[in-house]
Amino acid sequence: MRLNDIRERGKAMGLSHLGKFRKGDLIRTIQRTEGNYTCFGSPGRFDCPQFNCCWREDCLTSNPG
Numbered sequence: 001m002r003l004n005d006i007r008e009r010g011k012a013m014g015l016s017h018l019g020k021f022r023k024g025d026l027i028r029t030i031q032r033t034e035g036n037y038t039c040f041g042s043p044g045r046f047d048c049p050q051f052n053c054c055w056r057e058d059c060l061t062s063n064p065g
Contacts, residue, residue, distance in 0.1 A: 001058055006030070023065035027055055041065060 002022055006026050007018040013033055018026060028038040031053035039045065040055050050056065 002053070023058075027058075027065070037058075 003023050003026075006023065010018050010021075010030055010033075013030065015029065015033065024041045027040040031038045031040060037052060039048065039050075040059050040064065045059050045064070048059070049055070053059070
């Protein structure tokens, strides 16, 4: 997902100061706000059982952000 799309999602959730976040930090902030685990880009991401996660494709890259 593109960073601008992620910022728009955060903005829709009422988050502010989105320009200061790096991609991974912003996604983890959104995850926390949604009440989910802040697991984006974590070391155990390749064993993740969350197959329907909207961040999964980006998370499983070699450099998720």
